[in-house]
Amino acid sequence: MVNYDHLTKEQLISELKEKDKYIYDLKQANEEVKNYAELKTELFSIISHELKTPLNIIFGAIQLMENIHKGQEKCSYSKPINKYLKTMRQNCYRLLRLINNFIDMNKIEVGFFKLNLTNNDIVKTIEDITLSVVEFAQAKQINIIFDTEIEEKIIATDSEKIERVILNLLSNSIKFTESGGTIEVYIRSLEESIAIAIKDNGSGMPEEMLEKIFDIFSQVDSSLRRQAEGSGIGLFLSKSIIEMHGGRIYAKSQLGVGSEFIIEIPTRIIEDSKVAEVAISAERRIEKIHIEFADIYS
């Protein structure tokens, strides 16, 4: 506590005036920082959306070219054309994934990211998405094993967003596991929650990174020489989505041995609401996997 007893009246007034000015300057600076943050968010949002429009047009044109090219397998340039079309499509998926992640990251930061909760079977959601990925993993000679303690569990979730979390965790495991490796997805029923574990025998991570990896843009190897692609947004989004469900996500890992990500979601349901059948077409699901896995199979 500052002692002002020794000051004259004039000195005291001058001291108070100086303090007032200091507070005023601080408020001004705070306002400027807030304006700057809002501007940054808005700019981010505009750029992301502006990038998405031309990208969708390019993507549409690629699909048209693929359709036109179908049935022309006999022509001499069919092979290179197919190769180039595949490269273009794959890179569209990569850009689309990055832009989608940027848009959602931005929405989370300003509180516009919302869940669409319905009562649905979480076991089915996890099983369906895991099984859809098996073929993709096998292309890298990685085996996926699914197991569950319970056959069915109806809880309130945004199943599309939960699918996205699982896809991100599976894509990470595939990315950081060598050919011949194994990924296990296991569902357990806890007292007031359901636990989903995704375990791989890949590269693993050092202990001190286990919490940091959930921060935005955080990667164990962020050097330009790193083998794996990615921007370090996936786990930040996953953590935000799980916490919005009232749950938690954490990782266990050992360098050179493997990693395990565990998600716990409370077993709550929405009262007076029917159980929603999550009807997502196989085609749409495969498209989502292509987008999520674009960095692995580029």
Ligand SMILES: Nc1ncnc2c1ncn2[C@@H]1O[C@H](COP(=O)(O)OP(=O)(O)OP(=O)(O)O)[C@@H](O)[C@H]1O
């Ligand atoms: N299963 C895993 N095994 C080893 N390291 C992992 C694993 N999962 C995540 N990591 C580490 O955590 C980092 C962050 O993961 P995150 O999913 O957020 O980003 P990313 O995969 O690099 O990029 P993206 O935004 O495309 O998902 C990874 O870059 C990697 O260093």
Ligand SMILES: [Mg+2]
């Ligand atoms: Mg990732």
